[in-house]
Amino acid sequence: MTFDGSVGLKDGLAFIYRNMMGRDGVTEKMLEDFLPVMADASVALQKIFETGFAKAHLSKDGTPEHVFFPRQAYLKEGNPNDEASLRRLEEMGEAWRNNVDAAVFIGIGGSYLGDKVLFDLAAKPYWNQLPKAARDGRPQIYFAGNNVDGVATAGLMAQLTCQARHVKRPLHIMLVPISKSGTTMEPLSGFSALLVYMQQHPELFRVDVTAVTGLDPESSLLYRLAQENGWPALSIPEGIGGRYCVLSNPGLLMGAVLGYDIRALLEGAREMAECCLHAAPDGNPALVNAALKYLASKKKGAHIEVFMGYGDQLQSLGAWYVQLLAESLGKRNNRAGEPVYYGRTPVVATGTTDMHSMTQQHQDGRRDKVIQFLEVEEPAVHLSVRNPFPDEKALDLYAGKKMDTLLKAALTANEMALTGDGRLNARYVLPALEPRYAGQLFMFLMFSVAYEGEMADVDAFDQPGVEAYKRIMKANLAK
């Protein structure tokens, strides 16, 4: 095996990990000694893919539950996506175009975070302020239900009300409540408040609903409501947990509504899944990533992982990854029920923004972190800096340079400064922020945490810790 500092797909994502290794980091010897564990993790993921079951994984009711996240990439009847489900999404996206003025996506956690990433990838900046033609007839997109916040919800009502008054006709609004369980407090309360408000103001709004939920009327209140009210409902299938669902209906709907190439997204995910399932350990980026992060946690005290994407568009991806890492690996017990208190605290940072705040801590604070950079090689837009004040020589340092050149210079400088002080860091590189590469990245990150769950012997697919507060809250609310 050769762990030579970088691994990736021939055309696509690269994981550059040389700054995780060496005297201050993970040694080649540590990785070689770890190969048997990596091999077991590989077998475990192949088994998950083939059988749909992960060792010792149970649903929150204590019953066996499938794990289908890798299958999202494979269009096939019985899998989370198939040809018919994709066609339905694409048809829906086309039907809303030039017809729906605004779609309000109402979800929280896994039912929000992936949608926000896809929105940021698919929509141009300032999307909602653009004229309809510049949006190619696609709806404005709003989010709600990502908190229980009356001020934010009332603010959204006020914003849509102003718009309707401005155009002097009822706005066609599509409410999209998304909740796998169909019972979550935040989306249900936000949805209910918005629906009632809009129904009470027919002069301002023509409101429709498309629900995305588990299609079980026994357990999903949202699905029951959809059936009773004749709303279309898209499924969040069993076996697709919230934080792993971005490549199925909840995430793909956002893509389809915005005219994003969801087939290319899944194609990229499939390329990565193939590699993660079949490559040798040193050619498997997710397996190497998991091994390095696991060894850095265990042997180098790296208990914090900073996900630092360079560029504003990558911030929501960081938030998505925070959930993926925290809920998958932050576990009290191992799969035998023994206490292990595993996990790394995830932190989102944005380059260059947070180089003016958090980088001080990364560079000089406790040596308990891995800084994980994300770089996009080719930006969608090249914008050059000009010097409007030729007498000001200081501005010549930047003048004539492209903004992405400056962004990369900042990333490289940050990386060099950390490495120079023996601080662990690594780089994910995407050739461009295109659907196919985004699909590779999502699948890579999901496989990475799944592999690390195997290495740490924790269930990467449950989240028992969030039940503790829910029990208390529900009992308190019922008083």
Ligand code: PA5
């Ligand atoms: O990952 C998870 O399971 C959670 O973050 C859920 O996505 C979140 O709690 C929302 O749940 P639901 O989709 O059932 O409303």
